[in-house]
Amino acid sequence: MAEPRRVGVIGGNRIPFARQFGPYARASNQDMLTAALDGLVARYDLAGQVLGEVVAGAVIKHSRDFNLTRETVLGTALDPRTPAYDIQQACGTGLEAAILVANKIALGQIEWGIAGGVDTASDAPLVLNEKFRQLLLTFNRAKSTSQRLALLPRLRPGFLVPEIPRNAEPRTGMSMGEHAALTAAAWEISRSDQDELAAASHQRLAAAYDRGFLDDLVTPYLGLSRDQNLRPGSTVEKLATLKPVFGDTMTAGNSTPLTDGASAVLLASEEKAAALGLPVLAYFSHCETAAVDFVHGDEGLLMAPAYAVPRMLARAGLTLQDFDFYEVHEAFASQVLATLKAWEDPAFCKEKLGLDTPLGAIDRSKLNVNGSSLAAGHPFAATGGRIVATAAKLLAERGSGRALISICAAGGLGVTAILESAAR
Numbered sequence: 105m106a107e108p109r110r111v112g113v114i115g116g117n118r119i120p121f122a123r124q125f126g127p128y129a130r131a132s133n134q135d136m137l138t139a140a141l142d143g144l145v146a147r148y149d150l151a152g153q154v155l156g157e158v159v160a161g162a163v164i165k166h167s168r169d170f171n172l173t174r175e176t177v178l179g180t181a182l183d184p185r186t187p188a189y190d191i192q193q194a195c196g197t198g199l200e201a202a203i204l205v206a207n208k209i210a211l212g213q214i215e216w217g218i219a220g221g222v223d224t225a226s227d228a229p230l231v232l233n234e235k236f237r238q239l240l241l242t243f244n245r246a247k248s249t250s251q252r253l254a255l256l257p258r259l260r261p262g263f264l265v266p267e268i269p270r271n272a273e274p275r276t277g278m279s280m281g282e283h284a285a286l287t288a289a290a291w292e293i294s295r296s297d298q299d300e301l302a303a304a305s306h307q308r309l310a311a312a313y314d315r316g317f318l319d320d321l322v323t324p325y326l327g328l329s330r331d332q333n334l335r336p337g338s339t340v341e342k343l344a345t346l347k348p349v350f351g352d353t354m355t356a357g358n359s360t361p362l363t364d365g366a367s368a369v370l371l372a373s374e375e376k377a378a379a380l381g382l383p384v385l386a387y388f389s390h391c392e393t394a395a396v397d398f399v400h401g402d403e404g405l406l407m408a409p410a411y412a413v414p415r416m417l418a419r420a421g422l423t424l425q426d427f428d429f430y431e432v433h434e435a436f437a438s439q440v441l442a443t444l445k446a447w448e449d450p451a452f453c454k455e456k457l458g459l460d461t462p463l464g465a466i467d468r469s470k471l472n473v474n475g476s477s478l479a480a481g482h483p484f485a486a487t488g489g490r491i492v493a494t495a496a497k498l499l500a501e502r503g504s505g506r507a508l509i510s511i512c513a514a515g516g517l518g519v520t521a522i523l524e525s526a527a528r
C-alpha cells in the first residue's frame with residue numbers, strides 16, 4: 105500500500121440553517137443537499153467534473169431516499185459519473201463523511217471528493233402504525249379479491265395514527281436533552297456557565313457574519329441569508345429568564361434548537377489541488393471515533409468525545425493545549441462544559457482514561473471563536489461540514505496552527521479530528 109498522502113480542505117459551503125417549520129418547512133433533504141452541493145460546485149467551478157466520491161448522509165431520512173446522496177448528485181451540476189453514497193453516524197455524520205473521503209484521498213484511492221450532510225426536522229418521515237403496516241403487507245400478499253375483502257374487517261380506526269419519529273434513544277426511551285440533563289447534574293454544570301456559553305455562541309457567530317467570515321461559506325437559500333436561530337442580542341441576563349426544559353438547568357436558550365439545513369466540504373490531495381489551482385485552507389491530520397456504554401454503564405450518552413480526543417492526542421503526540429482553535433459541537437452548552445470538565449478532572453482522567461495527569465484546561469478564548477451549534481442551529485448530519493469548513497478557514501486566516509474538532513453523537517458516539525494549517 106502507498107504511503108499516506110496529505111489531504112487538503114479546499115473549502116465548504118452550506119445553506120443558512122433554519123428553525124424547524126421555518127422557511128425550509130417544505131424543502132426535502134434532497135432539496136437542501138442539492139442547494140449546498142450546487143453552491144460548492146459554483147464556488148469552485150466544479151460543473152461537469154467527475155469527482156472521486158461524494159459521501160453524505162442524513163439522520164432523519166425517508167425510506168424513499170435509500171441512497172439520498174447519489175440521488176442528490178444526479179440532480180446537481182456535477183458529472184453524473186461521480187460515485188456517491190450515504191453514511192449515517194448521527195450528529196457525527198458530516199465529520200465521519202469527511203474522514204472517509206480524506207482517508208481515501210490519503211491512500212491514493214481517489215484524488216478529490218465532497219463530504220456533506222443534511223437534516224430536516226420539519227419534513228419528518230411519518231411511519232405507518234405497525235399494526236396497519238402488517239395488515240397492508242398481508243393485503244399485498246392476498247391472491248384474490250375475496251381474500252383481500254376478508255382482511256378489511258381487521259382495519260381499526262387506531263391504525264390510522266402514524267408513528268412519529270422521536271428525538272430519543274431507542275435503548276433508553278429518553279430524549280437527547282434528558283440524557284444531557286443527567287450528565288449536567290452528574291458534572292454539576294451550573295446554569296450560569298451554560299448561559300454564558302450560549303450567549304457567547306450567539307455574539308461570536310453574529311460578529312463572524314458581520315466581519316464577512318461566512319461570505320464564502322454560506323449561500324443564501326429560500327429567503328435566508330443568515331442562520332435563522334441566530335439572536336445577536338442574546339445576553340446572559342436574557343437567557344437566565346428562560347424556564348428549564350431538561351433537568352433543572354437546561355433551557356431552550358442553552359440547548360440546540362431543532363433545525364433544517366445542509367452543508368458540504370471539498371477535499372483534495374495536494375497534487376490535485378495544485379493541478380486545479382485551488383488553494384488548500386488546511387490539512388486533515390488525525391481522526392478518532394469512540395463510543396460509550398450509556399445503556400449499562402454510568403457514562404453520559406454524549407461523553408464519547410471525552411474518550412476519543414485523548415486517544416487521538418496520544419497518537420498525534422500532542423497535548424490538549426497544543427491547539428489554536430477548539431471546535432466543540434454545542435449539542436447542549438452543558439455537554440461542552442461537561443466534556444471540558446472531564447478533561448480537567450484527575451479522577452476521570454485516571455480511572456476512565458488511564459492517565460496519571462489530567463489533560464488539563466483549555467484556553468477558553470480559543471473555544472468556538474465564531475460561535476457554534478447553539479447559535480447556528482444543529483441540522484444533525486450537516487453540523488460536521490459546517491465545523492470542518494469553519495475550522496479550515498480559521499486556520500487559513502491565522503496562517504498557522506492547529507484546530508481540534510469534537511462532535512458528540514446519539515448512540516453514545518463521538519467523532520473527532522485534527523486540522524493543521526496549510527501555511528508553510
Ligand SMILES: CC(=O)CC(=O)SCCNC(=O)CCNC(=O)[C@H](O)C(C)(C)COP(=O)(O)OP(=O)(O)OC[C@H]1O[C@@H](n2cnc3c(N)ncnc32)[C@H](O)[C@@H]1OP(=O)(O)O
Nearest residue numbers: 194195280281335338356357359360361362435512513514
Ligand atoms: C443528535 C446527536 O447525534 C447528538 C446531538 O447533537 S444531541 C442534540 C440534539 N438536539 C436536540 O435534542 C434538540 C433539543 N432541542 C429541543 O428539543 C427544543 O429546541 C427545545 C425543547 C429545547 C425548545 O423548544 P421550544 O420550546 O419550541 O423552543 P422555542 O420556542 O424556540 O424557545 C422557547 C422560548 O425560549 C426563547 N429563547 C430561545 N432561545 C433564546 C435566546 N438565545 N435568547 C432569548 N430567548 C430565547 C424563545 O424566544 C421562546 O420564548 P417564548 O416562549 O417567549 O416565545
